[in-house]
Amino acid sequence: MVRVIGIDPGTKSFDFCGLEDDKIILDTSVSTKDIMRDPDLISNIIMDSNIDLAVGPSGFGIPVKRIEDIGEKDMFLMSLIRKCDKKSVLGMRNSIARMKEHRLPVFFIPGVIHLQTVPDYRKFNKIDMGTADKLCCTALGIRDQAKRHRKNYDRTSFIMLEMGYGYTAAIAVYNGKIVDGIGGSSGNIGFLSMGCMDAELAYLLDGFDKELIFKGGVATLARDPEELVNNETAKNAYIEGAVKNILSLTASVKPEEILVSGRISKVSGVLQELKKRLDMAPVRKVDGFHTKNVKEAAEGAALIANGLAGGKYEPLIDVMELKKARGTSLDHILLPEIAAIKKEYLQ
Known part of the structure; x- marks a missing residue:
């Protein structure tokens, strides 16, 4: 048996799920603000747990990589924060530096756009097709559907709808492989985030910092998630946006189920x-490891950690082809202006 931890770097909280095969050994949630204030918090939790491997907070993702191999290029690709935008980069950077100093057994994992199972033509002009944490939720969905319907991982087919506190994302799975995705910043409106931005609005706003991407969601109308269903305008914008994400992905897959996860769900x-509002397939909550304090993304991250450590879920990550992930999230932008960004950050 292997002991692992999966970390979900959420907008509101960082969740830590520890597993020894299917046994829960850690079920802890820490305020994101506390993580930003104390860069040693993540390291301390990992060291106290005596584990074989952890999946770290991977952001937009990179191909599977050990923490000792992480460099400046990787830090940029996981955060996609410009050098001039200093407000939100320091806390996470310091936490990763501490984990590296302690030589902890931490791995970072890809986002949807890095997967070879997603055809290149679906990646054009995309960066966010689903961040690493959304990919983790999807791994949990593959385990769930295979277990519930007593089928092999490579026979699963569904659309994962992840309704996070910040973003809403949807990911399509066919034969156990992720084949398409709509990320929180490239899809419809989320709770905190506006989702994709009209190009004309981006032009009028001119230069803006990363914090703007966390604004403009239905939280502007319904401040608390519990208020959402009682505010007709906010509810319709949010639910219809999620439905449109799912319907868009039916161009890529015919799902057997719609699996739902995330704080807002x-x-x-x-x-x-x-x-x-959805009648093309049954809709249900994803069933995970039945933790009490952490969300599905942390459970999925722990599941992937188990697979990377050679545990019982290694066949699942092999079916997903996670170890074959390659490239960067900037590889499929068709605008010539991307060359200057690549030169500044990736060379």
Whole structure:
């Protein structure tokens, strides 16, 4: 048996899920603000848990890589924060530096766009097709559907809808492989985030910092998630946006199920609204490891950590072809201006 930890770097909290095969050994959630204030917090939790491997906070993702091999290029690719935008980069950078100093057994993992199972033509002009944490939720979905319907991992087919506190994303799975995705910053409106931005609005706004991407969601209308279903305008914008994400992905797959995860999916009435508006496949909550304090992304990260450590879920990550991930999230931008960005950050 292997002991592992999966970390979900959420907008509101960092979740830590520890597994010894299927046994829960860690179920802890820490405020994101506390993580930013104390860069040793993540390291301390890992060291106290006596583990074989952890999947670290990977952001937009990179091909599978050990922490000792992480350099400046990788830090940029996981955060996609410009050098001139200093507000949000320091805390996470310091936490990763501490883990590296302690030589902890931490791995970083890809996002959807890095997977060879996603055809290149679906990646054009995309960066966010699903961050690493959304990929983790999808891994949990593959385990769930295979277990529930008693089928092999390579026979699973569904669309994963991840309704996070910050972003809403949707990922398509066919035969156990991720084949398409709509990320939180490239899809429809989320709770905190506006989702994709009209290009004309981006032009009018001119230069803006990373913090703007976390704004403009339905939280502007319904400040608390529990208020969402009681505010008709906010509810319709949010639920219909999620439904449109799913319907867009039906161009790529014919799902057997719609699996739902994330903090907002737990709000009373949200799942019922989705079921009313989606009739192409059954809609249900994803079933994970039944932790009490952490969300599905942390459970999925722990599952992937188990596979990377050679545990019982190694066949699952082999089916997903996670170790074959390659490239960067900037490789499929068709605008010539991307060359200057690559030169500044990637060379």
